[in-house]
Amino acid sequence: MSPLQVAVGVVKNSLGEVLISLRHDKLHQGGLWEFPGGKVEAEETVGQALARELKEELDITVQAAMPLITINHQYPDLAVQLCVFTVESYSGTVKSCEGQPFLWVNPDDLVNYAFPVANRPIIAAVRLPPxxxxxxxxxxxxxxxxxxxxxxxxxxxxxxxxxxxxxxxxxxxxxxxxxxxxxxxxxxxxxxxxxxxxxxxxxxxxxxxxxxxxxxxxxxxxxxxxxxxxxxxxxxxxxxxxxxxxxxxxxxxxxxxxxxxxxxxxxxxxxxxxxxxxxxxxxxxxxxxxxxxxxxxxxxxxxxxxxxx
Structure with a gap:
C-alpha cells in the first residue's frame, strides 16, 4: 500500500517564529503538536494541497513556498510521507479555522514540545540554517x-x-x-x-x-x-x-x-x-x-x- 502523502507547511512570521498547532485528541497521533497541513487528495499536487490546507486551517493564502525536507515514516498502524515546505510569503492573518489551539514558537524552542516521531527531522531542518x-x-x-x-x-x-x-x-x-x-x-x-x-x-x-x-x-x-x-x-x-x-x-x-x-x-x-x-x-x-x-x-x-x- 502506498504511504499517506501529507503536505506540511512550516509557516513563519516576520519575527522568524514558527506556527504549531495541537492535534485533536481523536485524530491519529492526537494530543501532540504538529505543523499545519494535511492529506494530498487524488489528482492534487503537493503544492496545491499545501495551499488548500493552509487556507482551510489558517485562512492564509500561500504566495511562495520552498521545499524543506521530505520524510518517509512507518508508524505501527500507518505509513506516511511528509512533504514539508517553508512558507514565509503569504497573505492574510493567521487564525484557527478548525478550532485547534496554535502557538508562534521560536525555532530553537520547538524541542520543548511533544511532536509525532516523524516530525523530529523536520524540527532539526527548521532549526538549521541554509x-x-x-x-x-x-x-x-x-x-x-x-x-x-x-x-x-x-x-x-x-x-x-x-x-x-x-x-x-x-x-x-x-x-x-x-x-x-x-x-x-x-x-x-x-x-x-x-x-x-x-x-x-x-x-x-x-x-x-x-x-x-x-x-x-x-x-x-x-x-x-x-x-x-x-x-x-x-x-x-x-x-x-x-x-x-x-x-x-x-x-x-x-x-x-x-x-x-x-x-x-x-x-x-x-x-x-x-x-x-x-x-x-x-x-x-x-x-x-x-x-x-x-x-x-x-x-x-x-x-x-x-x-x-
Whole structure:
C-alpha cells in the first residue's frame, strides 16, 4: 500500500517564529503538536494541497513556498510521507479555522514540545540554517581571520576541522572561537578527528565517516551532531544512530580532490530522498547553488572556501 502523502507547511512570521498547532485528541497521533497541513487528495499536487490546507486551517493564502525536507515514516498502524515546505510569503492573518489551539514558537524552542516521531527531522531542518561553513586549518595563521570573515558573512553554523594543530593550539583557538561565535549567535561544531579538545566548550560534534560508522549510538551530551557521508550505507547508519544532519559529498568536482568520484545532482537527489535527515550538499559549490541544492532535496550548502569571499 502506498504511504499517506501529507503536505506540511512550516509557516513563519516576520519575527522568524514558527506556527504549531495541537492535534485533536481523536485524530491519529492526537494530543501532540504538529505543523499545519494535511492529506494530498487524488489528482492534487503537493503544492496545491499545501495551499488548500493552509487556507482551510489558517485562512492564509500561500504566495511562495520552498521545499524543506521530505520524510518517509512507518508508524505501527500507518505509513506516511511528509512533504514539508517553508512558507514565509503569504497573505492574510493567521487564525484557527478548525478550532485547534496554535502557538508562534521560536525555532530553537520547538524541542520543548511533544511532536509525532516523524516530525523530529523536520524540527532539526527548521532549526538549521541554509549554509554550513567548514573552517579548515591548512594555514593556522588564518584561522581566526577566516572565522571572522565567515561570521561577518552571516553564517550561523560552523565546523572547526582542526586536523593538524597541536593540542595546545586547538585549545587556544577554541577558547577564542567559541565566545566569538556566541556573540554572533552562531553554533560551532568540532570535527571528531580532533581528539585533544577535552574540556573545550563547543556546540556540537561533526563525525567523520570513519567515526560515524564506528558509533553504535548518538554521542551523548551534544547540542548538535552532524556527520560526513558519501554513500547509502553511511547515510543509513547516520539515520540509525540519530544524528541531526549529514553532509553528502562530493556533489561536483573540486580542486582539492580532482580524482574523487562525484555524485552529481541526480544521484545526490536520489540518495537524499532515501534518508529522513537534513542533508547539506558539499563539493565544488558556492552560495549561489542554494536553490539548485534545495530542488535536489538538500537543507543547504556546505563548503570550505564558499563563505570566505
Amino acid at each position: 549554509y554550513y561553513a567548514i573552517l579548515d586549518d591548512a594555514d593556522p595563521t588564518l584561522l581566526l581571520v577566516n572565522l571572522d570573515g565567515i561570521l561577518e558573512n552571516g553564517i550561523k553554523l560552523i565546523q572547526a576541522r582542526l586536523k593538524t594543530l597541536s593540542a595546545d593550539a586547538v585549545k587556544s583557538f577554541l577558547e577564542q572561537a567559541y565566545p566569538l561565535c556566541k556573540t554572533y549567535k552562531a553554533s560551532l561544531l568540532l570535527n571528531s578527528s580532533v581528539k585533544q579538545a577535552e574540556g573545550c566548550e563547543v556546540n556540537g560534534l561533526h563525525l567523520t565517516s570513519v567515526d560515524l560508522l564506528a558509533c553504535r549510538q548518538r554521542p551523548d551530551g551534544k547540542q548538535w551532531v552532524g556527520a560526513s557521508c558519501h554513500n547509502r550505507e553511511e547515510l543509513r547508519h547516520a539515520e540509525k544512530i540519530g544524528v541531526d544532519f549529514v553532509v553528502l559529498a562530493p556533489v561536483l568536482a573540486t580542486p582539492t580532490h580532482p580524482d574523487a568520484e562525484i555524485l552529481g545532482w541526480d544521484h545526490f537527489a536520489e540518495l537524499t530522498a532515501q534518508i529522513n535527515l537534513p542533508v547539506y550538499a558539499l563539493g565544488g559549490l558556492t552560495q549561489s547553488d542554494l536553490l539548485v541544492a534545495r530542488e535536489a532535496g538538500a537543507q543547504g550548502i556546505a563548503g570550505i572556501r564558499a563563505f570566505l569571499g
